[in-house]
Amino acid sequence: MLAYALGVPALVGFLFVTLCSRSDPGQGFFERLFLGIGIGIGILTFEMFILGLLRIPMTVTLISLIQLATIMVSGYFLQRSGMSVRQIFGPAAGRRDSRQTGNSLLKQLLVLLLAAWILAKLLFVLYEGFYIPEHTSDSWEHWSLAAKFIFYEKGLQLDPAVEHFFGRDYMKIQRYPLNVPLMQAWVSFCIGKASEVYMKIWNAVFFVGTVGLLYFSIRKRASLTASLLAAFFLSSVPLLTYHALTAYADLPLGFYAMGAMVCFWEYIESRKGERAGTAQLLVLVGACTALCIWTKMEGLFFAAAVSAVMVVYFWAKRVPFRRLAAYVSPIAFVALPWYIFLFSIGVRVSYGEEKMVEETVTRGIHLQVLPVVLEQAFFSPNFNLVFPFLFFLLIFGFKRIVRSDLWYLHAALLLVMAMFLAVYLGTENYRWVMNLTALDRNILTFVPMAYCVAALTSVELLRSGGPR
Numbered sequence: 001m002l003a004y005a006l007g008v009p010a011l012v013g014f015l016f017v018t019l020c021s022r023s024d025p026g027q028g029f030f031e032r033l034f035l036g037i038g039i040g041i042g043i044l045t046f047e048m049f050i051l052g053l054l055r056i057p058m059t060v061t062l063i064s065l066i067q068l069a070t071i072m073v074s075g076y077f078l079q080r081s082g083m084s085v086r087q088i089f090g091p092a093a094g095r096r097d098s099r100q101t102g103n104s105l106l107k108q109l110l111v112l113l114l115a116a117w118i119l120a121k122l123l124f125v126l127y128e129g130f131y132i133p134e135h136t137s138d139s140w141e142h143w144s145l146a147a148k149f150i151f152y153e154k155g156l157q158l159d160p161a162v163e164h165f166f167g168r169d170y171m172k173i174q175r176y177p178l179n180v181p182l183m184q185a186w187v188s189f190c191i192g193k194a195s196e197v198y199m200k201i202w203n204a205v206f207f208v209g210t211v212g213l214l215y216f217s218i219r220k221r222a223s224l225t226a227s228l229l230a231a232f233f234l235s236s237v238p239l240l241t242y243h244a245l246t247a248y249a250d251l252p253l254g255f256y257a258m259g260a261m262v263c264f265w266e267y268i269e270s271r272k273g274e275r276a277g278t279a280q281l282l283v284l285v286g287a288c289t290a291l292c293i294w295t296k297m298e299g300l301f302f303a304a305a306v307s308a309v310m311v312v313y314f315w316a317k318r319v320p321f322r323r324l325a326a327y328v329s330p331i332a333f334v335a336l337p338w339y340i341f342l343f344s345i346g347v348r349v350s351y352g353e354e355k356m357v358e359e360t361v362t363r364g365i366h367l368q369v370l371p372v373v374l375e376q377a378f379f380s381p382n383f384n385l386v387f388p389f390l391f392f393l394l395i396f397g398f399k400r401i402v403r404s405d406l407w408y409l410h411a412a413l414l415l416v417m418a419m420f421l422a423v424y425l426g427t428e429n430y431r432w433v434m435n436l437t438a439l440d441r442n443i444l445t446f447v448p449m450a451y452c453v454a455a456l457t458s459v460e461l462l463r464s465g466g467p468r
Contacts, residue, residue: 005190013040015074034212042291045182052156129204133196147184200247207244258448260288279326286330305415366430
């Protein structure tokens with residue numbers, strides 16, 4: 001049943017991604033699979049949320065039937081589009097960049113070492129993920145206790161007369177989105193018990209998905225060596241490995257944020273070819289952005305950044321704004337029911353922003369956070385050298401970046417970082433920066449995004465002659 005718990009959402013997400021990227025002949029099987037794993041989990045948990053709103057008891061049978069219906073709908077539209085089974089489950093029809101690694105012994109040895117290290121790391125994470133129980137109090141308080149509550153209640157418990165209404169006393173902060181506890185509850189439903197080990201295996205799966213998605217998205221555009229290097233550096237981030245073995249929401253949020261960047265770049269590139277930009281790819285960007293919101297409160301920062309950059313892109317490229325509906329629809333579909341629900345039960349949504357102006361006026365800007373943030377981002381070993389490398393790219397490749405579409409990716413990343421920094425500078429949340437309680441975890445949410453932007457920028461700059 002554990003394989004079933006993992007396989008069903010993976011199939012749902014794979015078919016959804018295939019449906020939305022069917023106009024891209026270079027979208028390979030594994031790229032669609034790795035992106036589909038995360039999206040499929042989001043589809044599954046949101047369907048469970050709807051069941052909870054309707055006060056229908058959650059059971060494996062009922063959730064499975066809904067998943068089956070989702071599979072059938074996706075399969076119907078894929079069949080209507082003319083895609084054969086071989087096209088759906090086969091390799092990509094072609095690559096945009098088919099350059100192969102040279103035949104020198106040194107390059108072959110480097111490829112072999114990188115591939116072996118990445119494979120060993122993925123196997124280690126999966127083994128430990130299936131072996132180590134959840135052990136962090138923060139995870140228990142915010143997500144795993146909520147998952148157990150949902151499992152034993154077989155729903156969200158929305159009867160106001162009940163003592164633990166909507167998980168009160170089980171959810172430390174009720175306004176936190178439900179993607180993580182619901183994905184844990186789904187595994188518990190499938191195996192018939194709330195296992196402290198298996199209910200958190202999703203983060204190990206997200207780790208594999210994050211590394212795999214980065215590798216295959218770069219492989220379409222660069223050599224095997226370059227793609228393996230990108231995957232190697234991302235997979236070797238120590239804090240990313242730690243989060244793969246705990247049930248925090250930071251790694252899933254990082255996956256969705258990176259997925260939004262990958263799909264956004266696919267859309268940008270599609271407009272340079274014969275497809276002239278397909279609305280289906282915008283649906284994928286919107287789906288990843290919506291699932292940022294559905295995973296963690298900080299997902300609103302990513303949604304705001306991607307949306308702002310998307311509007312600027314449409315304006316600059318003279319794309320009709322009505323096409324933004326394909327991007328906005330998934331976000332509205334997920335965010336509106338969630339926030340309307342929170343409003344209806346009297347749960348206040350905030351991240352400290354509503355007091356930002358008042359606190360800034362009365363207590364001033366907390367400039368003491370700046371050296372701490374810079375030290376952690378640039379000199380901490382937790383993230384390797386991705387931020388110094390990005391800084392290097394911006395300095396030496398500035399002209400090429402601003403004259404190309406790469407600047408949209410950099411703008412989205414910088415906007416996310418700026419929003420986190422504004423909260424640190426203007427509110428009492430600066431305390432969690434000074435004691436490092438939340439800073440590294442907050443940075444981790446955009447680390448996969450940073451690696452994606454750095455890798456894509458490097459590929460494009462090298463293709464056009466290097467930084468100038």
